[in-house]
Amino acid sequence: MPVQLTEAEINERAINLPAFPRVVNDILETLEDDNATLGALVQFVERDPVITARIVSIANSASMGSRHGSQLRDVNMAVSRIGLARVKEIVLTVSMAEFAHKSQVASSFWEHSVAVAVSAQELARFTHVSSDYALVAGLLHDIGKLWMARFYPLEFQMVRSTVDCSERGILDVERQYFGMDHCEISGILANRWGLPAPVVSAVRHHHDPSPVLSEKLVDLTHVAEVFCNALDLTGSEGNQVPSFCEAACIAIGFDWNQDINSLFGKIQARTEHACAVFR
Amino acid sequence: MVMESRLRYLPISEVKEGMVLGVPLVLSEHGVSNFSLPAGHALTETNIRQMAVRHAEFVCVQVLDERSEAERLAEYAAAEARLKHVFRGSNLEDPAISRLYEAVLAFRRT
Numbered sequence: 001m002p003v004q005l006t007e008a009e010i011n012e013r014a015i016n017l018p019a020f021p022r023v024v025n026d027i028l029e030t031l032e033d034d035n036a037t038l039g040a041l042v043q044f045v046e047r048d049p050v051i052t053a054r055i056v057s058i059a060n061s062a063s064m065g066s067r068h069g070s071q072l073r074d075v076n077m078a079v080s081r082i083g084l085a086r087v088k089e090i091v092l093t094v095s096m097a098e099f100a101h102k103s104q105v106a107s108s109f110w111e112h113s114v115a116v117a118v119s120a121q122e123l124a125r126f127t128h129v130s131s132d133y134a135l136v137a138g139l140l141h142d143i144g145k146l147w148m149a150r151f152y153p154l155e156f157q158m159v160r161s162t163v164d165c166s167e168r169g170i171l172d173v174e175r176q177y178f179g180m181d182h183c184e185i186s187g188i189l190a191n192r193w194g195l196p197a198p199v200v201s202a203v204r205h206h207h208d209p210s211p212v213l214s215e216k217l218v219d220l221t222h223v224a225e226v227f228c229n230a231l232d233l234t235g236s237e238g239n240q241v242p243s244f245c246e247a248a249c250i251a252i253g254f255d256w257n258q259d260i261n262s263l264f265g266k267i268q269a270r271t272e273h274a275c276a277v278f279r
Numbered sequence: 280m281v282m283e284s285r286l287r288y289l290p291i292s293e294v295k296e297g298m299v300l301g302v303p304l305v306l307s308e309h310g311v312s313n314f315s316l317p318a319g320h321a322l323t324e325t326n327i328r329q330m331a332v333r334h335a336e337f338v339c340v341q342v343l344d345e346r347s348e349a350e351r352l353a354e355y356a357a358a359e360a361r362l363k364h365v366f367r368g369s370n371l372e373d374p375a376i377s378r379l380y381e382a383v384l385a386f387r388r389t
Contacts, residue, residue, distance in 0.1 A: 083308060086334055167368040230383045232365050240368050246375035256378055262302075262339070264386045265288030269337030273290035 018102035119224035144185030
């Protein structure tokens, strides 16, 4: 039986999702704050012992073979050893991995999110567009699907089955079963969690960036997801390339005459690496 | 018969001693290069550790293409069939979709 979702219902039920990691917002604020210190970052991270433990573990793996030879024991040492920018990336990804884990979603959901995040970062480098929020926008772009799967598992499964065995686009099928698509739900949730406006817009419009082409993060996230699906990075049976907005490619200055094989190779190898590290 | 080589992008966990870099490797931090190796360099255990310490996530290596012509054609055909499945809902007459399809197909044939 199709349901007719409303924004009020999405917000009401979102209370029953696992708590959205506060550290994500804290770190996003530091991206815009030139006075943010290492100490502040460490304080944010240390509020959550699970995230702290994972960061120290990943930092230890990354520095394996260091001539220092010593094991990192805390976030302070991790920051000083592996650098602020890298620690921020690890914290964001680990936080989202924990959130996805607590939300009990399928591993393919998380792997796809990681792939789009990596792809958005590589595209930003390739086109010299700011990559500040690319990682978070990629990790969160399909958060609306997580909400659907959690609260309406039967309808969510019916959407997947229909998409898997037909040529219909996913948004069309979602609107049939939910009266709303996952992009709209992603936007409502990102807004509820107080994420920066560019991130809210990117998750809201990642399937159709045409109304907001001047927003580079939206264009990046759209092209990143299309490339991930075209490269079949998760290999799921239902994978298909959604609509592709060429204007988004033009808006970020994507040049098809550059070395595309190298871009695709980096996206594929980095995704494999990230999925293994953050599993 | 001279065996052809091809470039492969591998996650750092799959890189082994003796593999040959396919393109120059440059690692940097804060925009400053802090480690580099030339294309054609055969990686040592020490190199691999040095890359891990500097957070390298992937490496482009040159590998010999040991596939027979028949194996290669079979792989191309399988890759193209899968690509057609992934693009099943797309209009391949659309220039943007067509360009992307061809780019991914070319990548799969490297």
